[in-house]
Amino acid sequence: MWKNGERQKNMKTGGGGDNNMFGYIGSIIASFMFFWAIFEKFFPFQIRNQAHKHTLRLFSFVYPYIQITFNEFIGDRHMSRSDAYSSIENYLSSKASTQAKRLKGDIGKNNQRLLLTMDDHEEVCDEFNGVKLWWASGKNVAKSQTLSLHNTLADEKRYYKVTFNKNHREMVLGTYLDHVMREGKAVMVRNRQRKLYTNSGTFWSHVVFEHPATFETVAMDQELKRRIIDDLVTFSNSREFYARIGRPWKRGYLLFGPPGTGKSTMIAAMANLLGYDIYDLELTAVKDNTELRKLLIETSSKSIVVIEDIDCSLDLTGQRRKKVERVKEDEEEEEKDQRKKRQSGLKEGDVKSSQVTLSGLLNFIDGLWSACGGERLIVFTTNYVEKLDPALVRRGRMDMHIELSYCGFEAFKMLAKNYLNIESHHLFETVSELLKHSKITPADVAEHLMPKASFGDDPELYLKALIQALEESKLKHKNDTNNNLKVSFD
């Protein structure tokens, strides 16, 4: 904790580049206070008022510091909590936990972690670009409204006050306070309870988002995984870059691959990596382009807008597919449609009246209003990438195309480590050979590695069951290839 004396000592020893003159500040202040006390006792109000004005002028002339106060509540009736105050509170929490002697702890309504802040009348020191600043918390207690004859309401007005040398005025008012606000908001975002939004009509409703998936648990090619993580992290740190080149701060990802290869799981891992909310946009529940635009405007910054199974949601000629009339291509898709309909609560009649078009969706992705809020990912998933209109997935709209495919040996090893807690086994070689000749998804492999009472803790039993499934899959794959050959000879 920084005391006033220490602050002055630091200024003298080069902390702020001042000379010895400031060593006398303490005694000057004490003398002023002494004279002021006498003055207040013997002179009338008008003279005192004038003298006060001049004293402040003189005081600010010799006082080498500047102070800025941030009040907790703003507005005439102090009804709303200041965003700046909340940002500072979050910004200072890490400093408070290491420097302050008295702390306050709380889990706010939307917080998922405990937030430690400094208690009233504590002080912490901060350093930015080699410049020292002192933050103090305080409160003014004013007795305001009288509730009854005997009761008074003590009105506590809390504030943060930052003190710094006047030589650094420009830097503090410019970059430093900007940095505090931004960092404070980032801490707030990291601490908040994240949400999963779904749309019904023009409204988003949400539940708390607590998906356990992380990139460590997603089984896939390691090199591809590293590239995706790098891309995401670079994106989230590129605010200035996007501002400089004049592009909205957003990035599009297209995830494609067969069912059960981890597309939805990866979206959850992305949200967990960056601490974003998810907006799961159900296009079949959106009436028209206007409604689509309205929904987008309501999404917040630091979020992922997801459209799952994009090929099922849009007719790629530009008109929405009429689901009721659509010829079902196979049983798998039919099941998916039923699921979508159930999720969105749509009746068949509703679907016919929907008019979201491909161009409406393109505007949704890169229209002017998509820039509102900033820092947003748009993720499409599909099982059939070849069915998508090239305009929809061109670079700039969908910046990164990620193929999630059948389970390879590397992905298997990751699943074995996560599910069975083993990194090697004599059966791994057999699994590796079989994986080369069978098409099995990570979801299927994971299913075989799920705990079973009859297998207990013995990894060998799980691996043997998996090997059997792989052999069956290999056989099926071989038969399918033979059948295809027969057709082509006819």
Ligand SMILES: Nc1ncnc2c1ncn2[C@@H]1O[C@H](COP(=O)(O)OP(=O)(O)OP(=O)(O)O)[C@@H](O)[C@H]1O
């Ligand atoms: N690559 C993977 N790594 C780890 N687990 C996976 C992976 N792929 C699938 N799984 C497991 O399988 C389940 C289904 O996966 P997920 O829902 O992500 O598939 P999907 O690709 O979205 O399928 P669909 O195309 O049908 O939506 C998940 O709960 C997850 O546990």
Ligand SMILES: [Mg+2]
């Ligand atoms: Mg999915």
